[in-house]
Amino acid sequence: MERLFTFLLSEQHAMSHLTVTVFAFLCGTFAIRFLASARFRLKTQIILFGIAITIAGLTSFFDTLWSSYPYLSWHIPEPTTAIAAVVMFAMACVSAYFYLCPKRTIKTVILAGCALAFGLSFSAFTILVSIVKPFVLAYDLSAVLSVMVLGSTLCGFAFWELGSPAASRPRFFASILLALTLTVLPLGSMGSVLPFGEWMTVIQTPDSASFSPIGVIALSEFIAIIFLVGIASFLDVRVAVAQQREGERIRHLADGTFEGLLICRGTEIIDANQRIQEMTGLDLTTLRHRDMPDLFVTPPSQQMLSGGGSAALFAPEQLELIGPGKRRIPVEVLTREMAYVDGQPAAVLAVRDITERKAAEEHIRYLALHDSLTSLPNRRGLEMVLSQVIETSRQSGVQSAILGLDLDGFKAVNDTLGHHAGDILLKEVAARFQKQLRDSDYLARLGGDEFIIILRTIRTKDDALQLAKRLLACLWQPFKLSGHDAYVGVSIGVAISPRDGDSAQMLLKCADIAMYQAKLHGKGQVCEFAAGMDADLRERHDLELDLRGALSRGELTIYYQPLFSSAGKITAFEALARWPHPERGMIPPDRFIPLAEETGLIVPLGEWVLRKACTVAATWSSDISIAVNLSPTQFQRIDLVEMVSSVLKETGLEPCRLELEVTESLLMEDMEKALALVTDLRKRGVRVALDDFGTGYSSLAYLHNFPFDKVKVDRTFINKITNDPNAWTIVESIIVMSHKLKLRVTAEGIETGAQLSLLQGHGCDEMQGFLLGRPMPETDASRMAENESKTARKDHITVVQDINA
């Protein structure tokens, strides 16, 4: 050892150390690069490594030799150098092979280091022995041994560093360690040779000189190997135990997760946790060495299959795993590359069962596309299906039909029996509609009381119209709701594809327009879409806007039509709303009253008519009454009685001079409520008349049950009484029956003298009609009322004078 220090510190030039070190570093860097590069095949890697080491070893050796003994004229022993070069190359290749062997352990790494150290030292001493011939080379045994151990260790560390997955800059540090090896071994080998002055002493000392240097190298290498491999084995055992513990720890962890874990090399499964065994129904032995794609229904993506190459976490992939009994399990797979317990890279596949998530997603999707009350598809679901139907019908040329349905009278059920009953009704209606459909037909609820039916294929439009009739009929039977019989009807609009449109929106709009037409035609109707219908609706929309404006600007007016007693005296005036439109002229109530009814404008309009008519009537000095029509919507107002009372109070009109005309339809919607209202109004002194009697149901029960003051026989009957005996029989019966029930009878629509005399002759109490007086403006009516009052006063005076006389 002492010899080594002397050599390094006093017999060597610093410049030589530097040259050797720099060159060794360069060659070491190349050698490490060849060893670590994945670009080369194994054989190429080994050969390139061998070449780099041989060049570095020989160059370092000769550089050290010439700088150590510059005064000697050395010659290069060619065959020996060649042999040394071959041995050095062979041992470098052996060490590279040990390093690159698939099952790398500390032991193999140390063996690689020892092989390289042996190669370098052996070559150095072989050349030295050859150079000094015929003299015997004198050396320091302990120095040789130390150099061998140090060289083997440094080289072993270089390999260990290079192969360590945890190292931060493995190539750099491995290059430095290998450079040190390539420096230490030639320098150390040279340093182990004793100075010439000591050679004779050594020769005379049999202990040291009797060993051949090659034998010593081999022996020292053998000792180094035994020593280092012993340590390596010890470390290997510890590492193996640690790895086993780590493996068990990881397995426990892996088994404890909710996710299935697969460890793969390439596509081969090398390990799997408990969860994936449960998910696949395969035990670990069956799973190991199996091809990973075989576990899935659909082949995993290339990215997942090539799971190696990057430690990046790939985007999760959704696949179907083949579960026990070939059950398909929806899974989400995350792939990541990492060093497995053996230190080698492996792809880890985390397989997450997403059955519940999928079910939840499916449920959310279902909710998004379905109506929660009836479980029918909603507008979104409908539009998707309708688009498909249109596409199919476009491709195949078949016709389809779209039916827009809106319930009639649903609001009344909702308002009177409550929303719960309304919900039950909607469900039952949906069930009744469904019963009328074929499997291929499609029923959806758009919300409220609106439904849509799609008939995917129809031969002619009659198929759709016939179904529409069946749908009308299926609602005829009453619905049992909270112990009540409830009735609803339906208005149906029919659109035909592709005739009426080529998009879902267009066809739905056409069905909707046709449905509105059906409503306008009196509800409970079926209406087929026709071009121009939308123009009607637009016109109606414009009219509605105008009516709102006219109401707010007070542009409406009232005409008054007189009613006469059978003696010819004016008993009342009926207030009839009129709309003098600035552009359209006088719009008749037949056009705007139904519109006001549908839009709810009838409520302010009716109140305005009542207030205005009462105000006017209150100015008349006579006791002539004022008759005002009440619409069904007004009748549903909770505060109707209060409203009427306050108008009478405001205008100062006596209640007995107000006559409210109600129709049968108004009573039918809620008999109990209607009876309560009529009774209440009567109690407050207001008279109530049943209007339009003879049309509608003409239920005699109403006459009997309701405390009406009078009955107005509809003009459609009065029209016919002189030429239709049946019509007269009915009118005559109504007069007789009403009188028996102590009700007065008014005949409306009298246009001829014959009609008047017939009615007068049979005791009709009151007459109204164009023959006697048309509806007239307020001024005319007021003048007439005043005249009537004067006549009455004159008559009164005449009677009094007659009595006095």
Ligand SMILES: Nc1nc2c(ncn2[C@@H]2O[C@H](COP(=O)(O)O[C@H]3[C@@H](O)[C@H](n4cnc5c(=O)[nH]c(N)nc54)O[C@@H]3COP(=O)(O)O)[C@@H](O)[C@H]2O)c(=O)[nH]1
């Ligand atoms: N809720 C409200 N309804 C109202 C109001 N104002 C009018 N109406 C209702 O509009 C309908 C049409 O009314 P109108 O065009 O005014 O017709 C009335 C009379 O002009 C008509 N009539 C009267 N006599 C004759 C006749 O001899 N021949 C003939 N062809 N028509 C005649 O009858 C209508 C009055 O009918 P009725 O109300 O049944 O007494 C109409 O239904 C009005 O009720 C309003 O403010 N509110």
